Amino acid sequence: MNLLLLQPEDLGTNPNRITLSDARTDHIRNVLRANLGDTLKVGLLNGPSGNATITAISGSKVSLEFELHTPPPAKLPLTVLLALPRPKMARRIIRAATELGAADIILLNSYRVEKSYWQSPLVSDDTLHKAMLEGLEQAGDTVLPRLSRAKRFKPFVEDELPSLLENKIGLLAHPYAEQSPPQAIKQDCVLAIGPEGGFIPYECEKLIAAGMQSFSLGPRILKTETAVSTLIGRLFL
Amino acid sequence: MNLLLLQPEDLGTNPNRITLSDARTDHIRNVLRANLGDTLKVGLLNGPSGNATITAISGSKVSLEFELHTPPPAKLPLTVLLALPRPKMARRIIRAATELGAADIILLNSYRVEKSYWQSPLVSDDTLHKAMLEGLEQAGDTVLPRLSRAKRFKPFVEDELPSLLENKIGLLAHPYAEQSPPQAIKQDCVLAIGPEGGFIPYECEKLIAAGMQSFSLGPRILKTETAVSTLIGRLFL
Known part of the structure; x- marks a missing residue:
């Protein structure tokens, strides 16, 4: 701390x-x-x-x-759109995203997210609020990211994501994409990170149809937590 | 896995x-x-x-x-020079560095590394070997990083580091430096990451005298594990 x-x-x-x-x-x-x-x-x-x-x-x-007079460090202009992780891992991923300065975190359903995950006390508002406080205390920040949940993939991606992507770059980490991720971007960004095993092809198609661009993380399969930190380093550090 | x-x-x-x-x-x-x-x-x-x-x-x-015929993914041309972390954290940091493809990991003593850390079973060869195996199994790699220990700061930095840095860029993550880290470098790199609280000024001077350049990670104080992943993303992804 x-x-x-x-x-x-x-x-x-x-x-x-x-x-x-x-x-x-x-x-x-x-x-x-x-x-x-x-x-x-x-x-x-x-x-x-x-x-x-x-x-x-x-x-x-x-x-x-x-005396409290120093403003908090700037947030990154980043929305992390994260397929709900295995509950045991969620706390640590949310904490790391907070530590790194993500402004918004959206937990998204996906075919490969087990339904029971949403009910786990390890992903309750209270648990994730504490995880975000830990991230702030680590980083020296005071401002909580906005955390929301999109429990239905299709309505979110069809009805909400396109307007969320207005004036933002939308990036989809995808093991089988050809392109490398961009680096040191200056613009607002929505970064989508799939579940273990990745988004299924239908989901990738829907995300791309909503305006996301897919890119590859290279030949290594990274843990979600590692992928989040590594990508934020690539895009924003 | x-x-x-x-x-x-x-x-x-x-x-x-x-x-x-x-x-x-x-x-x-x-x-x-x-x-x-x-x-x-x-x-x-x-x-x-x-x-x-x-x-x-x-x-x-x-x-x-x-049938075994696919070569392992290429390693990054990266030596992580890591002040020995708090033993509880070491396993996870070494696993993440392995997962990301670091070729070499050197555990370094520092003024702010408690002497007892070196004796902890959590940083034994056996424990860290297992952590590296987990990193390989996650990433789909088969080649262990070379792991070594520099238990004496001064002899290592004075006598070994200068030749280690030949034809390599040496980068020192330092909270109070002014420069941003370089991005998407192509050359071999030694990346030094301090203990909690950072290297002391004397140690920074010695590292810089040996040929390292210091750079800032920005206003946020990152956990060592987050810093390692974020920097590798910035430098190599």
């Missing part, structure tokens, strides 16, 4: 002081090993960040005094 | 048939859910790969018949 996130409801009447008594105090004491007088970076969820000084530390309480 | 790796010692007198009775049979039966007559991709460690047909499956045994 490189930034301690404060929730708006943490702040009382004094916007520059806070006393924490939850799991964050454990982290401050036992992971950061911070002491009285030390400074650490804090940020207000969806707001500015700054340095905090520890003004009291005892038992399970930590008091901080801070 | 996208490729079943066979060890040279698995092969008996017939180089085109094998009967497995170890953990790999569980994977074939329970994860791949393969049946008699199905094909799956197999590869010989450090050798060619090809398709195998299941010729018998019963109890805890699976018999395969195969």
Whole structure:
């Protein structure tokens, strides 16, 4: 954790002081090993960040005094359109996409997404919200990506994707495509990443008909998490 | 697992048939859910790969018949020079670097690497060998990266790194550098990635004196694993 996130409801009447008594105090004491007088970076969820000084530390309480004036790092102009991953993997992928600065994440159904995945507590709003908070705390960001779910492939791709792609480049990672991905693009981008085993041909056709271009990731088959990070590096780093 | 790796010692007198009775049979039966007559991709460690047909499956045994004729995917001309990560994280980072095709991985000591890390069973040769096998099985590769350890920073950087950098570009990911990383390079590259908290200034100076160029990863602080994948995407995808 490189930034301690404060929730708006943490702040009382004094916007520059806070006393924490939850799991964050454990982290401050036992992971950061911070002491009285030390400074650490804090940020207000969806707001500015700054340095905090520890003004009291005892038992399970930590008091901080801070000024929040630094704006969060810019988001990437990127929507990750992600076939719902195996639930065990979803948390880590969402966390990495958040860490890297994706502005929007859309979880999409696909033929190869098992129906039970959508019901898993590992992909609940609450679990994925926590994963995004972890990504923000890692990266030093404060602004949550917008996370949404498209549980029906065809209506989403036919009715919503074309307008989403207006003034954006749409890229579809596809193992059997011929083209390499573009690099260091400046424009807004929707990046579609399939499930394990890939989108089925019908789905690829529909995505391309909606305006996406397919490209190859090369001869190696990458884990979804690796593919997301590698592609963001290629497109935006 | 996208490729079943066979060890040279698995092969008996017939180089085109094998009967497995170890953990790999569980994977074939329970994860791949393969049946008699199905094909799956197999590869010989450090050798060619090809398709195998299941010729018998019963109890805890699976018999395969195969032809191995496809060469492994090319490695990236990349040496990852990695400050020894927190042991819990090391396995995953090494697996991802293998999956992406790094040819060489050197684990380096640094001021911010806790001495105890080197003793952890989570970074033993055996554990990291298994992590590399997992990376190969994911990517469809058969060739292990060369993994080595530089447990003394100064002798390595002064005496070995300059000759390692001959005819290679040396890149040092450094949070406070000004330059962006180059993109889509064609040449051989040594990519140095620091520990949590980064290399200390003295170490950066020594790395630069040995011929490395520093560059910034931007305002976000990335997990080592994310940084490795993102940078490889930027440099090589």
